[in-house]
Amino acid sequence: MAERLGNVLLALRAERGLTQAALAEMVGVSRKTINTVENGVFVPSTLLALKLARALGQPVETLFHLHENEE
Amino acid sequence: MTTPSDIDLADRLSRRRARMFPLLGIYFIAGQAVFFRQAEEPARIAAFKISAWLVWAIVLLVALAFAGGHFRGAKVRALVEDEVSRANRLRGYATGFWAAAAAAILLYVVNMFEPVTGREAIHLILTALVGAALIRFGTLERRALRDG
Numbered sequence: 001m002a003e004r005l006g007n008v009l010l011a012l013r014a015e016r017g018l019t020q021a022a023l024a025e026m027v028g029v030s031r032k033t034i035n036t037v038e039n040g041v042f043v044p045s046t047l048l049a050l051k052l053a054r055a056l057g058q059p060v061e062t063l064f065h066l067h068e069n070e071e
Numbered sequence: 072m073t074t075p076s077d078i079d080l081a082d083r084l085s086r087r088r089a090r091m092f093p094l095l096g097i098y099f100i101a102g103q104a105v106f107f108r109q110a111e112e113p114a115r116i117a118a119f120k121i122s123a124w125l126v127w128a129i130v131l132l133v134a135l136a137f138a139g140g141h142f143r144g145a146k147v148r149a150l151v152e153d154e155v156s157r158a159n160r161l162r163g164y165a166t167g168f169w170a171a172a173a174a175a176i177l178l179y180v181v182n183m184f185e186p187v188t189g190r191e192a193i194h195l196i197l198t199a200l201v202g203a204a205l206i207r208f209g210t211l212e213r214r215a216l217r218d219g
Binding site for chain 1: 073074077078081082150153158216217
């Protein structure tokens with residue numbers, strides 16, 4: 001059973017009308033970081049996950065969830 | 072406080088680094104053909120080429136470890152060297168490690184049939200390490216910067 005981290009960052013960002021650059025500015029990271037987290041390319045640290053959740057006004061468990069893929 | 076101009080500048084610097092590193096890695100590896108092509112050449116020219124290669128290798132190693140956002144202020148530097156870049160660099164180092172190990176094993180085998188000097192061995196192992204690490208780090212950065 002492979003597990004990966006899913007997120008609804010893109011949906012929440014779009015809901016608030018924020019660009020990647022705007023969210024990056026709010027969190028204090030690069031646009032690249034937002035891009036890679038949104039695409040599931042990069043698993044963020046706990047610190048970054050909490051910062052993203054705070055910037056979007058959501059609990060961190062709303063933003064991130066576990067995908068369990070049967071292999 | 073991070074500003075939009077900091078984000079834009081960091082983005083541009085990251086893109087430049089992501090474009091340059093794979094090219095530098097390929098150029099560095101390809102350039103090694105020069106060292107093993109000519110069997111005989113004046114000692115002074117050989118010494119110059121070796122010194123130039125060593126300087127080049129050190130410059131690339133330093134660039135791999137530290138390049139990104141220097142002289143642009145602490146905020147821009149922190150954005151260029153964010154946790155994605157730090158993770159990508161570590162993966163680049165790991166690739167360099169395996170490339171160096173593969174080069175060392177290959178040299179060990181080659182040495183059974185043809186003598187390899189210590190300098191040649193170090194040259195090839197360091198070339199594999201630096202080149203592979205640069206290419207991997209740059210490729211990962213390009214992927215991270217890709218939209219969508």
